[in-house]
Amino acid sequence: MSAGRTLRLIGYVTWFNVRMLLVSEFFVLLTFISPLIFATLAFFLFRLGHGGSGQTLLYAALGSGMMGVWSTTLFGCGGAIAWQRWEGTLELLVNAPTRYDFILAGQTFGAVIFGFYGIVTTIVWGMVLFGMPLQATFPLVLPLSLFAAVISLGALGMLIATLFVLYRHANALGNLLEYPIWLVAGLLVPLTRLPDWIQPVSWVLAPTWGMEAIRGATLGDAPPWLAIGMCVVLAGAYYVLARVVLVYVLDKARRDASLALR
Amino acid sequence: MTGDHASLPHAPTRPGSPSADAPAIEAIDLVRIYHTHVGVIRRRPLDVEAVRGVTFDVRPGELFGLLGPNGAGKTTTIKMLITLLLPTSGSARVMGFDVVRETTEVRRRIGYVFGGDRGLYDRVSGLDNLRYFAELYGVDPRQRDRRIAALLELVGLTGREKEKVEGYSRGMRQRLHIARGLLHDPEVIFMDEPSIGLDPIGARELRQTVRSLVDAGKTVLLTTHYMFEADALCDRIAVINDGHIVASGTGSDLKSAVLNRTIVEIETFGVAPEAIDRLRRDPEVIAVNTEERDQSQILLIQSERGPEITQRLLGSLGDTRVGKVVAREPTLEDAYVHLIASTSSTDGADRAAALG
Numbered sequence: 337m338s339a340g341r342t343l344r345l346i347g348y349v350t351w352f353n354v355r356m357l358l359v360s361e362f363f364v365l366l367t368f369i370s371p372l373i374f375a376t377l378a379f380f381l382f383r384l385g386h387g388g389s390g391q392t393l394l395y396a397a398l399g400s401g402m403m404g405v406w407s408t409t410l411f412g413c414g415g416a417i418a419w420q421r422w423e424g425t426l427e428l429l430v431n432a433p434t435r436y437d438f439i440l441a442g443q444t445f446g447a448v449i450f451g452f453y454g455i456v457t458t459i460v461w462g463m464v465l466f467g468m469p470l471q472a473t474f475p476l477v478l479p480l481s482l483f484a485a486v487i488s489l490g491a492l493g494m495l496i497a498t499l500f501v502l503y504r505h506a507n508a509l510g511n512l513l514e515y516p517i518w519l520v521a522g523l524l525v526p527l528t529r530l531p532d533w534i535q536p537v538s539w540v541l542a543p544t545w546g547m548e549a550i551r552g553a554t555l556g557d558a559p560p561w562l563a564i565g566m567c568v569v570l571a572g573a574y575y576v577l578a579r580v581v582l583v584y585v586l587d588k589a590r591r592d593a594s595l596a597l598r
Numbered sequence: 599m600t601g602d603h604a605s606l607p608h609a610p611t612r613p614g615s616p617s618a619d620a621p622a623i624e625a626i627d628l629v630r631i632y633h634t635h636v637g638v639i640r641r642r643p644l645d646v647e648a649v650r651g652v653t654f655d656v657r658p659g660e661l662f663g664l665l666g667p668n669g670a671g672k673t674t675t676i677k678m679l680i681t682l683l684l685p686t687s688g689s690a691r692v693m694g695f696d697v698v699r700e701t702t703e704v705r706r707r708i709g710y711v712f713g714g715d716r717g718l719y720d721r722v723s724g725l726d727n728l729r730y731f732a733e734l735y736g737v738d739p740r741q742r743d744r745r746i747a748a749l750l751e752l753v754g755l756t757g758r759e760k761e762k763v764e765g766y767s768r769g770m771r772q773r774l775h776i777a778r779g780l781l782h783d784p785e786v787i788f789m790d791e792p793s794i795g796l797d798p799i800g801a802r803e804l805r806q807t808v809r810s811l812v813d814a815g816k817t818v819l820l821t822t823h824y825m826f827e828a829d830a831l832c833d834r835i836a837v838i839n840d841g842h843i844v845a846s847g848t849g850s851d852l853k854s855a856v857l858n859r860t861i862v863e864i865e866t867f868g869v870a871p872e873a874i875d876r877l878r879r880d881p882e883v884i885a886v887n888t889e890e891r892d893q894s895q896i897l898l899i900q901s902e903r904g905p906e907i908t909q910r911l912l913g914s915l916g917d918t919r920v921g922k923v924v925a926r927e928p929t930l931e932d933a934y935v936h937l938i939a940s941t942s943s944t945d946g947a948d949r950a951a952a953l954g
Contacts, residue, residue, distance in 0.1 A: 337736070344739070345733055348730070348733045349730075349733070349734075352726075352730050355722065355726075356719065356721065356722065360721075423717070423718070423719065423720070424714075424716025424717040425716075425717055425719065428710070428731070428734075429734065430682070431680060431681065431710060432705065432734040432735055433702055433705040433736055434735070434736060587684075590682065590683055590684045593683055
């Protein structure tokens with residue numbers, strides 16, 4: 337398949353998945369409402385603790401938004417597989433003559449991009465209700481930061497989704513990963529406040545560097561090149577790992593006849 | 599559904615296809631064992647042999663039927679042939695490509711249609727479903743919309759394509775399934791019980807569409823447990839039971855196994871199991887199957903004696919209340935029931951009896 341067709345395929349699957357998520361009340365709630373609740377709580381807490389400066393509120397807004405992005409990534413990637421298993425379309429996707437990793441990539445990017453709407457709603461919420469200023473120290477770097485965050489989270493989502501292809505009860509794992517990653521990736525609590533032994537764990541997580549890249553471009557003193565670079569490196573590593581795992585997973589699914597199980 | 603398949607734009611002939619005399623589908627001694635477990639706390643492994651050495655071939659352009667009761671191994675066989683399942687042993691080729699190793703080549707050349715409600719995205723339109731699968735199946739974007747329009751016409755969904763699938767009837771969903779399975783103009787089409795749950799008119803339209811696909815040169819492997827469907831459509835039929843092919847040939851070939859028999863149909867009301875046992879013990883009786891109706895039971899008794907055995911059979915029923923009695927020639931259904939009953943384990947015999 338040519339590079340153009342591959343990009344078209346991934347783009348189309350991404351768009352289709354965004355549409356599917358938009359017609360799901362659960363995901364609309366998860367993406368648009370829950371970050372607002374997190375953000376509201378965070379705004380009040382940060383006001384109490386830090387006097388509510390504009391920078392602090394934006395820090396909280398971005399963190400809350402990223403919490404929503406992570407939740408959508410987790411449930412959008414894994415949940416989509418579980419839901420397709422339920423609808424009976426998973427077998428058809430796996431059985432298409434197209435490489436399944438491209439389909440999976442489109443699905444996960446769809447979920448991540450959908451999740452990023454949550455950041456926008458959170459910022460608008462903060463501006464309207466809490467008088468939060470909209471600022472970006474490096475406005476030209478910000479799109480790059482957002483793009484880096486999207487690809488790294490998408491690739492991580494893809495890696496997680498491979499497990500959902502294999503195990504029909506992988507939702508339990510998804511639920512387990514939601515809150516700990518909020519903490520370990522420093523989305524609301526700065527990483528420096530966490531125990532030292534947690535830091536290496538946070539370094540291999542896409543949300544950590546995605547958050548760092550976005551906050552660096554909006555609140556930082558210098559462009560967040562390290563964070564952007566780490567996002568790209570991690571995205572590559574996740575993708576390679578996901579492909580390796582996927583070969584094993586699809587072979588095992590054909591052996592175990594697990595694709596049609598609900 | 600319309601049957602004008604000639605209007606469909608065809609993809610150019612793909613390289614690497616086998617010669618005309620090579621089988622389009624070839625299954626050699628296919629075996630599939632499912633490893634599962636029983637018990638919740640004490641989990642014990644359990645091996646279930648779903649397919650036990652299935653061998654058959656399908657010629658290019660042929661409509662081949664795999665006929666068997668539920669649980670006979672039809673779907674498992676199809677899933678091995680379409681690369682979704684790995685055979686435990688044996689081998690299979692589709693259009694000359696090995697289903698285990700050359701999965702992409704096989705997938706490019708096959709369409710897979712199954713019956714039932716699943717396999718579609720309910721919350722978007724039929725058109726969205728087709729466009730999405732067209733991307734996944736690598737349909738040329740320049741031809742996509744023309745191809746979809748032709749398929750919608752073929753399956754009779756033109757004008758309904760923008761409605762959400764969740765509002766489709768069972769028949770419409772089934773037709774959308776067929777359109778999806780044909781998007782990439784596959785050479786071989788696997789249809790797994792496509793008429794299940796359809797009303798008689800929908801089933802008849804579906805059969806017309808299937809026939810038109812074969813007329814357009816497609817190879818079709820159809821599984822069904824409806825005898826009349828297999829008889830009406832298929833060039834050849836293989837009867838599968840308990841994971842084995844128990845007979846194969848044309849409908850006439852299969853019927854020939856019971857041609858010398860007479861079928862006596864006796865309508866009874868509240869027939870006792872002992873009376874049925876008495877019939878089964880009769881040395882002139884080959885098989886007895888029962889079919890439950892609302893208020894009555896129809897006994898289908900196969901015998902090599904002519905209609906003159908009828909009085910004797912009625913005598914064996916004792917004081918059972920009897921309604922209509924008919925002696926007739928055997929049909930494919932009788933041949934099927936005979937094959938299933940004579941090749942089943944106890945469970946299978948019960949099932950065959952239930953099939954009537």
